[in-house]
Amino acid sequence: MEKLKSLEPKPRNLLTLPPEIQAKIFSHLAASFGRSSIQPVLRTCKTLYEVALPISVSEFRNTVHSSEGQGPCSRIRNAQFLRYILVSKPWLAKHVNTVIFGQIANRSGEERRKYPEDGKPDSTIPTDDELVVYRQHIELVLGQLPSDYIKGWYNHWVKDLERGTSDAQISLILLACPNIRTVMFEMSKHKSHFPRLLNFVRNLVDINTSIHTPGSEWGDGNHPDMVIPLSNVQDVFHETVDYIHGYSEFEMDGPDLFALPRLRSYECILARGNDTAERRFGDLLRRSTSVSSVEEITLHCSAFTPGALKKMLRVCKALRKFEFTHHGYSISGLMMPRDILHAILPHSNTLEDLYINLKEDWDKGWNWHDCPERLYMGIRLREMRVLKKLTVGMQALTGILGAKPENHASVARQMPLEVEGAPRLVDCLPENVEYLKVRACGLGIVSQVADLISAVEEGSRFKKLKYIGLLFNGWTTGKEVDKSQVHLICNAPDVHLDIGFQDKTRAVYDLGRDIGEGNGREPRTCNLTSRIHAQDSRQHYFETRGISEIPWYPKNTDSF
Incomplete structure (x- = not known):
């Protein structure tokens, strides 16, 4: 009996799992959205501490979550992180793979004395010993391109680190962490070192490539690889x-x-x-x-x-x-749509997914009489041989406008609802497309979609097409025809025909403008698709754009 008990599997717990499985579990505790839960793991035991420590620095975020879509850099957080990965535990710098930073504040507003009036040192100011380490990292990389410009930049950078400015701090973090994969940041006009670092990397890439290119002035095989910051992003x-x-x-x-x-x-x-x-x-x-x-x-x-x-x-x-x-x-x-076509044509053998939303009922503000063909993409769209997924407006696809532009009435009266000579849908659609969604539709597209459906049902063309979606401008179409008069039925097996009627609120939302709050005229200062501040609304936006209604917004309203 005792022998049988000895053969029973021993109970497993977190400590008995392989380190690779432990690391996988802990990686979910270090998410940027929500409060990180990795720190308590570090205080459990030595075994879990060693596994969790590299994960605890894998993502560095120095800005708060903001419902207004913008947040400043935390100079204190920057200083703490620099001390940790470059002075206290320098071996951890290689484990940083994501850096997220907010707006860099005005330098004049950041400068503070090393010893404020309360007698306590400014925690954002590095000590002399720390500054020696920071200088060494900067010298190592910048010294690869010796010049007066680099020397002046080096001195400027070190002085800004001495003052504890966020631009200098962030740039050093980006410089010193060799395995960064993701960088997210907000625009700021008050920066100097970050754009210089980007331009410096660009020059290093060119020179390093030239070194290993046979026949180049550097390509003698005697030069080692250069140390290139951000090279793994x-x-x-x-x-x-x-x-x-x-x-x-x-x-x-x-x-x-x-x-x-x-x-x-x-x-x-x-x-x-x-x-x-x-x-x-x-x-x-x-x-x-x-x-x-x-x-x-x-x-x-x-x-x-x-x-x-x-x-x-x-x-x-x-x-x-x-x-x-x-x-x-x-x-x-x-x-204009034709300009987009010309831009994507060089990628006709690789482009698989094309999404365009040009808000077509908006007045373009230019003289379309000189080149009306720019209002639609045209027949060369068929050259996109591997395009699988296409989301585009009716005018960009067929030259037909669903409704007259509402602004600039004098110009709007001249805008054509249909451009003469524009190709029909079946003549410009790529043969290998699998998913087609046409937005801002008017009644003019119904006959063209009927031709497309006939070709699909016959099996002669568009053999891979599985989804056809039409989004009509409901606020204009409803005035002209009842929805039941859009007679479109597809009997082809495995092909889904989806027809919707958007109100104006929904259409504006699809442009990425948050209109759920405010005075009904301007969107609130929040980016629906922000990866820094709006992860939840971003996910919801991508899941729900291109449908007929917004669940939490009033329906059938013209205010936006």
Whole structure:
């Protein structure tokens, strides 16, 4: 009997699990949203302490969660983290893989005396011994490019660290942690070292590539690999809540971020792609060693010139996903559907997912008589051979507008509801598309969708298509025809036909504008898609955009 008992499996607990399983469990306790629960684990026992310690620094966040969509950097949190990963436990720096920081405050407002009047030292100011360590890290990397510019920057950086400025602190964290995979931050005009660091990395990448390129002036095989900060970053998100001017620093930050050697995913809210951005992305193209590895681009509530968008997408080697949601702040040379087509065509063999929301019932503010073909993408859309998922407006797809623009009535009266000569849906749709959603629909699309359904039912074309979704402008369509008069039925097996009628509130929400609070005219200063401050609403937004109703908003209201 005792022998049988000895064969029974011993009870297992957390301590008996392999370290790999323990680490997997603890990784869920170090989430950025909600209060981290990893610290109590560190105080349990030595065994769990050793497993949990690297995980406790895997994500560094120095800004509070803010319902208004913006939060300042915590200088105290920066200083504590620098001391921990560079002085107390320097071996932990390699375990930092996510850095999230908020708005960098005005430098003049950050400067404080080393010993304030209360006699207590400022905890954001490094000691002399700590400063020696910080200097060594900066010298190690910046010293790879000796020049007067680098020397001046080094001295400036060290002085700002002595003053405890958040820009200098954050830049050192990014410099000293070699395995960062994700960077998320908010736009700030009060920064100096961070954009310099991005530009410095861009130059290092070019030189390091040249060193190992046969035939180049450096390519003799005698030079070791350079130490390149941020070289392992694969995911970048940044944002602003400035709905009036947009992300005005995009022209500087964006092109340098695209030069990061392993960047795969790029996402920005309120990006402002102007002529300067076009020129700086063009510089990347002229430096062939800096062609970007970005595969996914998401631009929420953004405005671009055609040239800026074309150059940005052109620097990508193989783009697989592109999303663009329009915002109406003023920018010269506004982008149109045809411009988007020209920008994505170089990726016809790789682009699988295309999402475009241009708010088509908005007056474009340009003379469409000179080039009406820019109002739709056109027949060359068929060249997107591997496109599987397409979400686009009716006008961008067919040249038909669901309703006259409501602003600028004098111009709106001239805007065509249908562009003469525009191709029909079956003539411009890629053959391999599996998912099609058309928004801002009017009655003009019904006959074209009927042709598409016939082709699918016959099995002659679009053999992979499984979903057809139509979102009608319910606030205009309802005035002209009853919903029951949209006679569309698809009898093809495994093909789902989805028809919805949006009110104006829902359509504005789909543009990423939070209209649930406020005076009914302007959105509150909150980014629905923020990865820094609005994880819950972001998830809900992506799950519910493109449907007919918003559950928590009043239905059938024209106020937004």
